[in-house]
Amino acid sequence: MKWFKRILMVLLVVLVGGYLSLRTPDTDPAAMRAKYGAPPSQFVDLGNGLKVHVRDEGPRDAPVIVLLHGSNDDLHTWDPWAAQLSKGYRVIRFDQIGHGLTGPEPHGDYSPKAFVDTVDQVTSKLGVQKFVLAGNSMGGANALHYALAHGDKLAALVLLDAGGGPQLSKTPGNIGFKIARMPVVNKLMLTITPRFLIEKSLHQSVYNQAVVTPATVDRFWELLRYPGNRQATMTRFSGGWFTFDKAQLAALKMPVLIMWGAHDSLIAPATAAWFGQVIPGSQVIVYPNSGHLPQQEVAGRSAADLSGWLAAHGVAPAPG
Secondary structure: OHHHHHHHHHHHHHHHHHHHHHOOOOOOHHHHHHHHOOOOEEEEEEEOOEEEEEEEEOOOOOOEEEEEOOOOOOHHHHHHHHHHHOOOOEEEEEOOOOEOOOEOOOOOOOOHHHHHHHHHHHHHHOOOOOEEEEEEOHHHHHHHHHHHHHHHHEEEEEEEOOOOOOOOOOOOOOHHHHHHOOOOHHHHOOOOOOHHHHHHHHHHHOOOHHHOOHHHHHHHHHHHOOOOHHHHHHHHHOOOOOOOOHHHHHOOOOOEEEEEEOOOOOOOHHHHHHHHHHOOOOEEEEEOOOOOOHHHHOHHHHHHHHHHHHHHOOOOOOOO
């Protein structure tokens, strides 16, 4: 019995020691705002304890493009697009609820309606009445939800490797999202989120490996650990996969551009074709040298394609 107790004690010490060595605490909000929220960032107060991290750049009188990032990403994913497009467009991007410096939704609400309402409140606060809405991955699904709820406010809709389509073929996925969907194991991610896991997840998500820089890995890792964001991730992933109804998408009236990476390991290019077939009049562009993040992996080409497509659909940039 004494040996048994000693063995249990040793195991307990090993487990506690292992936990303490792997534990990654939340980041400090003030430090994160200083690092990732410097000008031109602003924080828009939507009331009820929610302040949204926003960047609003480009000519005030130009057509407006609103950009929605993907799951566990943030507004900085659009840096290359913002630099190029803000010469002729007013480009607005923000950290969605449960992400980046916006942090958790005060009531833990990550329903499609909560994301849609945030888009509506941010644009209203900024005095925007009509705009182009573009979204990547989760942001693409949120953009579709917004288009279905407030289609009259959109001049055009742009979907980049968007969620919300059927899983038509099996994809490799990435380790971060796989763990987030594992019951029990995913709870450990609330306190144990090693940097190497984030780095591996990013490498698995993209085809152009050059975009996975040490600074990018740090940003994903640090902002995931912004207080409340890890719990938000667990809450969102507990909802399972959602697929839009074909009849709803067929009723969309605005011009729709679908942009996709040919090597997307998270959402197969077959989903791009499905969206293209279901949404009337939509155009599909597939990039052979991109994975899940065309706005990063083929930034210049995809931004130019968007600008040209918008001009062809009556949303030309302001004269420079």
